[in-house]
Each structure stands twice: as C-alpha cells, then as structure tokens.
Amino acid sequence: MYQNRNILKGNILTIVKYKMPNQNIDSLIQDIRKDFPILKTGVIYFDNAATSQRPKPVIESLKEFMENENANINRSVHTLSEKAMLHFNESRKIIADFINAEENEIVFTKNATEAFNLLAYTIKEIIPKGKDEIILSEMEHHSNLVPWQEFAKRYNFKLKFIKITKDFELDIEDYKTKLSDKTAIVSITHISNVLGTINPVKEIVELAKKHNVITIIDASQSAPNLKINVKNLDCDFLIFSCHKVLGPTGVGTLYGKYELLKKLPPFNFGGGMIKSVTFEKAEYLDPPEKFEAGTQNIGEVIASAEAIKYLNKIGIKNVEEISSYLYNYAVENLKKIENIEIYNPGKGKSVDIISFNLKGIHCHDVASILNEDKIAIRAGHHCAMPLMKVLKVNGVCRVSFSVFNTREEIDHLIISLKKCQEVFNK
Ligand SMILES: Cc1ncc(COP(=O)(O)O)c(C=O)c1O
Incomplete structure (x- = not known):
C-alpha cells in the first residue's frame, strides 16, 4: 500500500504523506514535472548544479x-x-x-x-x-x-x-x-x-x-x-x-x-x-x-x-530519495559505457552530481553533441580549476539532477553519449 497521496491543487503539487516505496518515485517525479513549465520546451535539463529550474509557485510569486x-x-x-x-x-x-x-x-x-x-x-x-x-x-x-x-x-x-x-x-x-x-x-x-x-x-x-x-x-x-x-x-x-x-x-x-x-x-x-x-x-x-x-x-x-x-511540500526526505534514485541509476548505466572515466566516489549516497569524460573526446564536444539532442549538461572546469589540475584533466562533463528528472531522460543521455563516441571514433 502506498502511503503517499499526491493532490494536484490548482496544478501545484501537494504531497500529503512523505513515506513512499521505491516504485512510486517515478509517479512522484511525473507529478512534480507538471510544476516546471520549462520542461514543455522539451529540454532534458541536467545542469541543476549550475542553476536549478523554477516551479510554478516561484514564477507566480x-x-x-x-x-x-x-x-x-x-x-x-x-x-x-x-x-x-x-x-x-x-x-x-x-x-x-x-x-x-x-x-x-x-x-x-x-x-x-x-x-x-x-x-x-x-x-x-x-x-x-x-x-x-x-x-x-x-x-x-x-x-x-x-x-x-x-x-x-x-x-x-x-x-x-x-x-x-x-x-x-x-x-x-x-x-x-x-x-x-x-x-x-x-x-x-x-x-x-x-x-x-x-x-x-x-x-x-x-x-x-x-x-x-x-x-x-x-x-x-x-x-x-x-x-x-x-x-x-x-x-x-x-x-x-x-x-x-x-x-x-x-x-x-x-x-x-x-x-x-x-x-x-x-x-x-x-x-x-x-x-x-x-x-x-x-x-x-x-x-x-x-x-x-x-x-x-x-x-x-x-x-x-x-x-x-x-x-x-515535496519533503526533503523525498528529495533525498529522488536524488539517490537518479544518481544510482545514472552511475550504474554510465559505468556500462566503454572508455568512460567517472570522477565520483560512487558510494550510492544521495548526491545529484556526476562528472566524467569520454576518453579521447573533449568535454566541450560531448556537451555540443548532447545539446543537439536537447540534453543540457555542463562541460569545462566548473569554477574549480585547481581541482582539474589534481584530476589531471582540462575539464569534465557534469550531469546534475533535480527533483523533476527521470530515468528515461538518463536513458537518452546514455544513448547520446554512445552516439558521441560513434561520431568521434569513426
Ligand atoms: C560549491 C559551490 N560554491 C559556490 C558556488 C557559487 O555560487 P554563486 O555563483 O551562486 O555565487 C557554486 C556555484 O556553482 C558552487 O557550486
């Protein structure tokens, strides 16, 4: 029995109970997505660490x-x-x-x-x-x-x-x-x-x-x-x-x-x-x-x-669950890509940021190819130039999630990354 009940009140999501089993995360995310008008543009927005998107109550306020x-x-x-x-x-x-x-x-x-x-x-x-x-x-x-x-x-x-x-x-x-x-x-x-x-x-x-x-x-x-x-x-x-x-x-x-x-x-x-x-x-x-x-x-x-x-209203507990849900799914699938270098402790804790490089392809090229598929990620030094030196790279690709991202969007990311490898490793 699911214990959470999502009520759409004037199109704004209201979470009545916070407890929810894992399989209900997808439906919670779907409800949350309705509150983010920018998603109607079709963008797959994975640049939330740079700046997040705004839900309707913020825009209306x-x-x-x-x-x-x-x-x-x-x-x-x-x-x-x-x-x-x-x-x-x-x-x-x-x-x-x-x-x-x-x-x-x-x-x-x-x-x-x-x-x-x-x-x-x-x-x-x-x-x-x-x-x-x-x-x-x-x-x-x-x-x-x-x-x-x-x-x-x-x-x-x-x-x-x-x-x-x-x-x-x-x-x-x-x-x-x-x-x-x-x-x-x-x-x-x-x-x-x-x-x-x-x-x-x-x-x-x-x-x-x-x-x-x-x-x-x-x-x-x-x-x-x-x-x-x-x-x-x-x-x-x-x-x-x-x-x-x-x-x-x-x-x-x-x-x-x-x-x-x-x-x-x-x-x-x-x-x-x-x-x-x-x-x-x-x-x-x-x-x-x-x-x-x-x-x-x-x-x-x-x-x-x-x-x-x-x-x-979403509940910070749910926010943490969504983060770790997306994070674990993304790490699991990114790891399956050949010739990828992931810069992340990978301990399955609830974080929403994953940086990586596709070997032999500049991170800006990766971001440009993803952009063609309407996937917004950030590439570069991320205002952490000294860290790039420690990692011995010029830059990295970064995906960062928010409460409205989905597993399907991560699937698109994986497909686009593979496409990118095909384009550059021909
Ligand atoms: C860890 C960290 N600290 C500080 C900042 C600076 O934030 P702002 O650009 O909003 O001043 C950022 C922004 O990306 C950040 O990620």
Whole structure:
C-alpha cells in the first residue's frame, strides 16, 4: 500500500504523506514535472548544479509581487510597503527554518559568492591573535578559494588545502595533520560541485572546534539535496545560493551564529543598515540588517521562500530519495559505457552530481553533441580549476539532477553519449 497521496491543487503539487516505496518515485517525479513549465520546451535539463529550474509557485510569486505588492521595504508607512516588508520578513523566517537557524542569523546577499566575499572582508576582526592559517580543500569552488587568496595576501596568511583521495573523497587524515592552533578558519564545501562527494562536515567542524577555529560550510550543492541543520552541525557560518534551490537568481544566504554576526563589522555601507547618521559618523543596525545595505532583491527573496516551501511540500526526505534514485541509476548505466572515466566516489549516497569524460573526446564536444539532442549538461572546469589540475584533466562533463528528472531522460543521455563516441571514433 502506498502511503503517499499526491493532490494536484490548482496544478501545484501537494504531497500529503512523505513515506513512499521505491516504485512510486517515478509517479512522484511525473507529478512534480507538471510544476516546471520549462520542461514543455522539451529540454532534458541536467545542469541543476549550475542553476536549478523554477516551479510554478516561484514564477507566480515573482509575478504576484511585481503586479500587486511592489514597494520598497524599511522606508515607508504606506500599505504596499508594509505588506512587502511583512512578506520579506516572513520569507527570512522560512529560509531560516529550512536550515534550522534563527531569523536574525540569516543575511541576504546577491549570491553565495558575495557571501564568501562578505566574510573574507570582515572576518579578520574575530580571528584570535597568533592564528594565521586557513584550511580549504582541493575540491573548492573558486568562490570559496579566490576571496581567501585575497584575504591571505592582505593579511599575510597561509592557505592550506586538504588533499583528496584516489576515491575522490576528502582525506581526513591529511586534514588532521594540517589542523593546528595556528588555524584561523576552515572553509569547506559540503558537496563538491564537480565530484559530488559528500564531505563529513560535522566531523570536520568537531575537529576544528578543538583548536578554536572558525568554521564555514559551503552548502551551495547540499542545500538543494540534503537536510541541513546548522544547530546540529554547529558550524559558525554556512552559505548557499537560492537559485540552486529552485528559487530565482539574486539571492544568496549567509547563515552566521548571532554572536559572531554581532562582532563582524559591516561589509557594505549606506542606507538600510544604519541606526543613526550625523555628518561625521554613523551607528549601525544589528544583524542581519547591518549587512544588508541598500535596496534588497525583495521580490526574489519572497520567491526564494516559495521555492523552499515547495521543497518542503515535496519533503526533503523525498528529495533525498529522488536524488539517490537518479544518481544510482545514472552511475550504474554510465559505468556500462566503454572508455568512460567517472570522477565520483560512487558510494550510492544521495548526491545529484556526476562528472566524467569520454576518453579521447573533449568535454566541450560531448556537451555540443548532447545539446543537439536537447540534453543540457555542463562541460569545462566548473569554477574549480585547481581541482582539474589534481584530476589531471582540462575539464569534465557534469550531469546534475533535480527533483523533476527521470530515468528515461538518463536513458537518452546514455544513448547520446554512445552516439558521441560513434561520431568521434569513426
Ligand atoms: C560549491 C559551490 N560554491 C559556490 C558556488 C557559487 O555560487 P554563486 O555563483 O551562486 O555565487 C557554486 C556555484 O556553482 C558552487 O557550486
């Protein structure tokens, strides 16, 4: 007996019960697909790690805001402004709940990259004296690398990189040898945007705490797929972009423990972040507003909360099940292709990213051939050039799934990849 019941309410999927046996995943995915208008174009979209697609409630929310609610927040007493402010604040609460944070611990930025820059420009103030090392890993996205390179140049800090094993996992023993009382910051990705590796971030944080280290988690690829609980992780900061979580572009989320956000200086200065100003000086608001200078992406923040509500309706447990279902099916079938190199731990955990190369064929050529078959994948260095060096490749092909992808689409991918080999190996 299936325990889940999907009700299509005004064409928007409502999941009543979350528990479901495996064979029902396909029908759940079919229901979810009805909520993604872009799929009507016929695209097989496997580039969700770059940016996800938006379901109807997100699109409708943006439209509703533009048509009926548009006003600036924090500035006026008129009804529209008050309504927008209320909606904006409610959205912050929904996004905070999503990762089990408090409302005032969520700072909105433009994207994840800006959140990393915010930290890299302000964090020096809270680093205890005598510490001058930052630990990253060999699998970081440029967004969690370049801001720290600049920081290191500015303050004469040293960057250290945790190695990856031959199975494309973080080498925790290597981490332990690099961690010391000189370590100021450990900033690590939760899921690699290239390898799909799920890193043991809780263990990484626990080890760091023994040396009084500030911990930052890049949740850009995990927020769309895994249940995140910042209280349980006990990390100091956690970052993700809402456009990868079915939301619109223009909204990054920086979580920070409140007492730390209080101690950080502001990043940008101007309107919206001040308590009072004279010609000589200014006094700043408390977090999160202290970090949100200028007009925010109000409609996009509200639509981001709709995206989170949509994911919550599917149920994060179901999201995880769909990810691992698609992932396992894809890995199993990709492995059957001759002359393929897969860069993935392949442990069957719930991840949604698989990178590979077809031997002797440039990844851009593979992506172009797939594009002819309306299959959208990403090829190249994936903003992880140093990792490409470690893997000894110029680039890789990457497929990344979302809740609306199907096994049939993966079958098409496999057929197209074989076609590609026929074209290039003639
Ligand atoms: C792991 C990881 N970190 C950071 C980012 C940067 O996200 P954004 O471009 O939204 O700032 C990405 C984007 O691909 C990512 O995959």
